[in-house]
Amino acid sequence: METAKLSGLLGMANRARKILYGDTAFEALKGPKAALLLISSDASDRTMKQLINRSEHYNVKYRVIDDVLLNQAVGKTTAKTALIIDHGFSKGILDNM
Template structure:
């Protein structure tokens, strides 16, 4: 299984464990509340959304990764298209961070 599949699988696990939230407003709220440990934004997010999320993550010192497109993220969460995801669990965040860094180096 390649790194991308492992990332998507882990996102799916995080959803089932209720350790993931999606949607721009909810993610921003969780970043502000220091609940978001890691944020993933799709590569096809609008410029506005990208900037808003980047700024929030920088301000609150939350790790941010650009990964996949909205249908990849939607599929991984078992929903329609998703542009922004936040992981609210340290364990999942650490594991995903490692995989995302590996994927982005590849």
């Protein structure tokens, strides 16, 4: 995993407003723009199970990511879920994981 590139891509996606967080991300998983779901490694078991089940149901790729990396990259302190809604950013992020 290239953390510098990954962090840069997440930061760019955030500035481009191509990331949804929390409940908004959960609801948007069923939409056509959902490209990649990033789940923080410190999310609760219940939250992780719900997100993974919903991702699999709607055929959205997902990855569990280090909580520190996710929060630093997007400039938030408590992000547990980040949904990438751009397929270009999604491909770049997956290539660097």
